[in-house]
Amino acid sequence: MKHPARLIRKPLTFAVGWLVLTGLVSGCKTTFRTVDERFMAQPAAHRHVQILPIWFEGAGNIDHSLSTNDLQMLCRQTGKELARTIQRVLQSKRYKIVGPVQVLYGDEIFSQPAVETWRSLEVVRLDFCRNLLGQYPAFADSRPLTFQTNTTLGFFRYMATWDHARLEHNPFHYQITPALTNVLTRIGATNSDAVLLVDTKAFFESEHKQAKRTVWNWTGGGLIAVTEVGVNAAFFAVAVLAEASGPPPPLWVDPFWHSDNSLQHSIALVDVHTREVLWLNREDFKHQDPHEAGILADTVIATLADLPPISLR
DSSP: OOOHHHHHHHHHHHHHHHHHHHHHHHOOOOEEOSBOHHHHHOGGGGOEEEEOOEEEEEEEOOBTTBOHHHHHHHHHHHHHHHHHHHHHHHHHTTOEEOSOOOEEETTOOOOTTHHHHHHHHHHHHHIIIIIIGGGSOOOSSOOOOOEEOOOHHHHHHHHHHOOGGGSOOOGGGOBOOTHHHHHHHHTTOOSOSEEEEEEEEEEEOOHHHHHHHHHHHHTHHHHHHHHHHHHHHHHHHHHHHTTOSSOOOOOOOOOOOOOOOEEEEEEEEEETTTOBEEEEEEEEEETOOTTOHHHHHHHHHHHTTTSOOOOOO
């Protein structure tokens, strides 16, 4: 008679092998948030931060209640408040801001020699927003970016085809364009350990559009909503009378108009010496008024929530 251990050895070996094969096929994905583990180990090494001139792009419903000049003024006011808010949030996490913080607006015209600095900044912005962040789709709701390490399956596909597209992108191995070093030299950022890249897009709803939305929601939208509730109640009553096994699926199409106001923050912390990304996030905030200082502050705090605080020991 065989020993019991011998009887279960073969099935156990088969089961372990099957689990390993399943892990290889599934890819063994490791999900993490917006922080590089190397940065998490020593965040204090990057305490001194230079905030690169903030890119601010504003748009709005241009009509008789919001002229182009009005929009320009709103952008200037919001951009200045954005700069102050970012500084406050970083300081609350015990980072030390190096140098002044400037804001660049899309409608500004630069003169020599500032135009050379602006061109280098534009190269950095395109690399940051297009080459790095462009690989990650924007979410319909407000949520932080989530990244994944390269999967095992992706690695084997890469080994078989040598196609870099088979590998999942790791943003924390990404080096920002060398134009960043040129910009830092031009603005005199010599005492910083890291540089913060900020690109913000805002949309301002005009008063006229807001008034139209309010009127519709209290008239046509409310009427459609009441009608939909009545139709659903009738369907439910029919299902009860017919002794159906379950309630019918609800019929609902949102009849209300929502605010056009919105904000999007794209922010990254980059090592000054290696130009590698240490921390990265992009969040969209729908129906949020950029002109409201409290709302603007809440969106900045939410976007920077995962940035590790400095622990002074």
